[in-house]
Amino acid sequence: MLWARLWPEEPRRILRKKPSPRRQLPRQSRRLSKSPLPRPRKSSPKRRKKPSPRRQLPRQSRRLSKSLLPRPRKSSPRRRKKPARKRKNNRSQTENNRMRTSALTYKAIRGILSGIFLIAYLAFAVTGFAQSPFRARVSGEAITALDGVGTGFSAGALLRISNPHLLEFSLKGTLTDYTLDNDSSLLYLSPELTCRYSYEIAHNIKRSSVFFGEAGLGYSIPLDDENDGGIFPVVHAGYSFKPLPIIDIEFFISARPMYPYGSSDDLASVGGGVGLVFQFGFKDQDGDWVPDWRDTCSNTLRGAIVDEYGCALDSDGDGVFDGIDKCQNTPWGCIVDEHGCPIDSDGDGVCDGLDLCPDTPSHIKVDSTGCPLDSDGDGVPDYRDNCPGTPLGCIVDEHGCPMDSDGDGVCDGLDECPQTPTGFVVDARGCPLVAPVERDEIRDAYDASMNIRANAMQRLDNIAERLRAYPYRVVEIGVYTDSEGSVIYNINRSTRVAEKVREVLVGRGVDVEQVTIKGYGESDPVAPNSSAEGMRQNRRIVFKYLKDR
Structure with missing residues (x-):
């Protein structure tokens, strides 16, 4: 009856059973009925014996085949089983x-x-x-x-x-x-x-x-x-x-x-x-557990972690998807292999792509940029620096030692006076303790016969020393005269005096190219030429700084 309800179109014979006594009772007393009908016993079909090999031969040759065919084994007669006793149905x-x-x-x-x-x-x-x-x-x-x-x-x-x-x-x-x-x-x-x-x-x-x-x-x-x-x-x-x-x-x-x-x-x-x-019907071509109808990245590599739209995630941005990336949190910019792990060609612990010194020798300590450590910052790594305590800013040689071109004890790079001659005492800046020539004036420097006076010679000794201390500074020697004589005469006279002064300075060790001469004649007087004292004051020598050579 259940198959008839569930499958009304089932192509099998539905056997109608006789209504049980409970169905014939009123609905109210069906639950009280306790006498179900016994099920009929099914009889098993009899088995048909197979014919013996002799029975399969023609009747005429059965006698001749007795010696050829094996005799069938005689089976003992079956004992008839006693009919089983009917058990009483004691079930409730x-x-x-x-x-x-x-x-x-x-x-x-x-x-x-x-x-x-x-x-x-x-x-x-x-x-x-x-x-x-x-x-x-x-x-x-x-x-x-x-x-x-x-x-x-x-x-x-x-x-x-x-x-x-x-x-x-x-x-x-x-x-x-x-x-x-x-x-x-x-x-x-x-x-x-x-x-x-x-x-x-x-x-x-x-x-x-x-x-x-x-x-x-x-x-x-x-x-x-x-x-x-x-x-x-x-x-x-x-x-x-x-x-x-x-x-x-x-x-x-x-x-x-x-x-x-x-x-x-x-x-x-x-x-x-x-x-x-x-x-049912979950179709996922690339195997990322996102169905194809929602997968916007249909060719995702197998094993990659994807978002809700099926596109692979790359948390560290190294180009290898999460799930395949065996080295998570790779620093940004590192060159990685197919497994997402950083490549370090020189083995210094800084990945390629961030390593500014990719050819660092092995077993050398490096900084965060992958370059060998340089404790004093002189540009020579510590493993090649023979002078590790070089002051910052000094120019060093290939061994990391400071260079001192003028030998004044102050390294190049920190020496503000890099051409100081030997023998001069210098300060911390590398400059001599004497002051350079900026503008110096010697009045009453020579007489009317163009002879340099003794007091002027003492001043010239000091100026010569200062010029030698700063050999790269170019100074002009300007000579002025009084108004005695014509203008051209005074210009020629002042030029001859300037030549004498230059000879004195060169004789005291000043480079000839460090000084220039010029005769100004009677121009720009500093005192009136009406008196002898004023004329002496106008006969003067002026040293003026021009440039560095």
């Missing part, structure tokens, strides 16, 4: 009901699963194993009545029509078995159509968690012929966890009436259970 009506309920339950579950696999196969055939919105669930649920009159168990299978949003429709088949306190049972086969709304609380590419609520209607089909069927409402709520994109594990609670709508009894029940959901 409750046990008979439970055995029959178990058999019906097995058949109902088999029918539900067969229907689900048939629907799934048709869905695959229609969609061509492409994007499929179907999900199947197998669940179990423990049920109890609110008034405490019984408990039960429900097992079901579900097909869910999914969509990209959080609203889904489900078609479910449930087999429910209630056991009441009076040892009677209620067995229903219930198809249900529900609508489900999910609220996502955590989302990941491969894992997500949602709370869901579900409501709908079902139709109960009684399998024990003692109760009424009909429409009933059902409500579910629960939590779903997705360990894999194609598998959901659901924990839920439900509420439904124990008797369908329109029944004479009115009793509600609640229950809780767990279900396992599997998605």
Whole structure:
């Protein structure tokens, strides 16, 4: 009868059974009946013996074949078994009901699963194993009545029509078995159509968690012929966890009436259970657990971690995707190998791409840029620096030692007077302690006969020393005269005096190219030429700094 209900188009003979005595009784007294009919004993068909080899030969040659064919082994006569005694059926009506309920339950579950696999196969055939919105669930649920009159168990299978949003429709088949306190049972086969709304609380590419609520209607089909069927409402709520994109594990609670709508009894029940959901038709060409219809990066390397759109992630930006990258958190700019690990050609601990000195010898200490350490900052690494304490700013040679071109004890680079002659005492800047010639004037330096006076010669000694101390400074020797004589005469006279002064300075060690001469004649007097004293003051020598050579 169960196959006739579940499969009305099943191409097999359905044998009609005679109505049991319980069916002939009134509905009220069916539960009190405890005398089920005994099942008829099935008789096994008799086995036909195989003919002996002699029987397969013609009749004329049977006698001749006695010596040729082996004789068949004589079998001992079988002993007839005594007929088994009929055992008395000492089982109670409750046990008979439970055995029959178990058999019906097995058949109902088999029918539900067969229907689900048939629907799934048709869905695959229609969609061509492409994007499929179907999900199947197998669940179990423990049920109890609110008034405490019984408990039960429900097992079901579900097909869910999914969509990209959080609203889904489900078609479910449930087999429910209630056991009441009076040892009677209620067995229903219930198809249900529900609508489900999910609220996502955590989302990941491969894992997500949602709370869901579900409501709908079902139709109960009684399998024990003692109760009424009909429409009933059902409500579910629960939590779903997705360990894999194609598998959901659901924990839920439900509420439904124990008797369908329109029944004479009115009793509600609640229950809780767990279900396992599997998605059919999950097509993922690149194996990144993102379905092809949502995968915007369809050729992702296998093993790479992807985002929700199927594109590979690269946290450290080294060009090797997460999941394949064996060296996470690689510094930005490093050159890496195929496994995402930095390459260090010179083995100094600084990866290529950030190493400013890629040819550092092995076992040499380097700084953060990959260059050998240079403690004094002179540009020569410590492993080649023979003078490790060089002051900062000094020009050094290839061995890291400071260079001192003028030998004054102040290294080149810090020497502000790099051409100081030998023998002069210098300060910390490398310059002699004598002051350079800027502008010096010697009045009454020579007489009317153009002879340099003694006081002027002493001044020239000092100026010669200062000029030698700064050999790179060029100084002009300018000579002025009084107004005695003509202008041209005075210019020629002042030029001859300037030549004499230059000869004196060169004789005291001054470079001839360090001084220039010029005769200014009677121009720019510093005193009136009306008196002898004023004329002496106008006969003067002026030293003026021009430039560095």
